Amino acid sequence: MTIQNDMRTPLKKVRGLGAARDGTEHFWHQRLTAALNIPLTFILFGVVAATFGLGFEETRALFANPIIGLLLAAAIINIAWHMKLGMQMVIEDYVHSDGMKALLLLANNAYCAAVALIALYALIKLALLG
Amino acid sequence: MRPRPLSPHLQIYKPIPSMMMSILHRLTGVGLYFGMAIVALFLLALAGGEGGHDLFSELFGSIIGIVVLFLFSWVLFHHMLGGVRHLVWDFGHLLSREESRSTSMALPAVSLVMTVICWLIAWLLV
Numbered sequence: 001m002t003i004q005n006d007m008r009t010p011l012k013k014v015r016g017l018g019a020a021r022d023g024t025e026h027f028w029h030q031r032l033t034a035a036l037n038i039p040l041t042f043i044l045f046g047v048v049a050a051t052f053g054l055g056f057e058e059t060r061a062l063f064a065n066p067i068i069g070l071l072l073a074a075a076i077i078n079i080a081w082h083m084k085l086g087m088q089m090v091i092e093d094y095v096h097s098d099g100m101k102a103l104l105l106l107a108n109n110a111y112c113a114a115v116a117l118i119a120l121y122a123l124i125k126l127a128l129l130g
Numbered sequence: 131m132r133p134r135p136l137s138p139h140l141q142i143y144k145p146i147p148s149m150m151m152s153i154l155h156r157l158t159g160v161g162l163y164f165g166m167a168i169v170a171l172f173l174l175a176l177a178g179g180e181g182g183h184d185l186f187s188e189l190f191g192s193i194i195g196i197v198v199l200f201l202f203s204w205v206l207f208h209h210m211l212g213g214v215r216h217l218v219w220d221f222g223h224l225l226s227r228e229e230s231r232s233t234s235m236a237l238p239a240v241s242l243v244m245t246v247i248c249w250l251i252a253w254l255l256v
Contacts, residue, residue: 031216031217031220034213034216034217035217037210037213038210038213038214041206041210042248044169045203045206045248045252046252048169049248049249049252049255049256050252050255050256052252052256053256056179056180056183056184059176059183060176060183063173063176076170079166080166083162083163083166086159086163087159087160087163090156090159090160111167114170115166115167115169115170116170118170118171118173118174119169119170119173119174121174121177122170122173122174122176122177123173123177125177126173126176126177129177
């Protein structure tokens with residue numbers, strides 16, 4: 001019998017080393033953000049609809065409201081994460097060359113991050129200018 | 131190496147409702163993905179000042195702009211209801227052939243009705 005100089009079990013050593021490098025996080029986050037998106041999307045729709053016919057100052061005041069601003073920020077973060085996960089799945093399903101796949105996956109992350117950062121910057125600016 | 135021969139793909143299948151709604155769920159998702167750039171730019175323009183606000187109210191105050199917004203919201207609600215169907219399936223319900231077929235057939239109509247109702251509520255309140 002050989003001396004085992006490693007306390008880790010065989011399962012512990014291979015965990016996280018599969019082809020995908022992770023487990024069910026993608027599936028779970030997809031569903032979690034999907035469910036959260038239901039109320040958040042209605043809020044986004046409602047706020048955009050409420051700006052119809054408003055002048056600049058009134059619209060700015062609406063977005064400067066802390067409750068509306070925070071809910072919209074939550075919606076943006078949740079939507080951006082859902083977008084990233086969804087487009088990642090589409091790319092992985094349809095793009096088969098490794099180089100192009102890697103490039104598109106990076107572009108996907110960059111685009112979703114850009115959408116989130118631009119929207120959050122604007123929301124913070126609107127909130128601080130009041 | 132020559133490209134290997136491929137087996138027949140999607141084109142050999144008869145289009146059925148559940149398949150069409152599956153494709154449409156992806157397409158609407160991709161549409162919303164790119165549409166979110168407009169939402170981000172709208173917020174940026176609004177934060178930029180009165181000029182940005184006026185530009186967007188002119189764009190989306192026109193007939194074409196309102197039609198685009200309406201279609202965008204239809205796509206949004208279609209994807210939302212399609213997603214609800216997925217969440218229901220995840221819990222093991224509505225998976226039979228008949229249920230899958232009937233909910234697929236209902237999806238475009240139900241999402242359109244939902245879109246119209248949301249716009250009516252918005253229009254009545256504003």
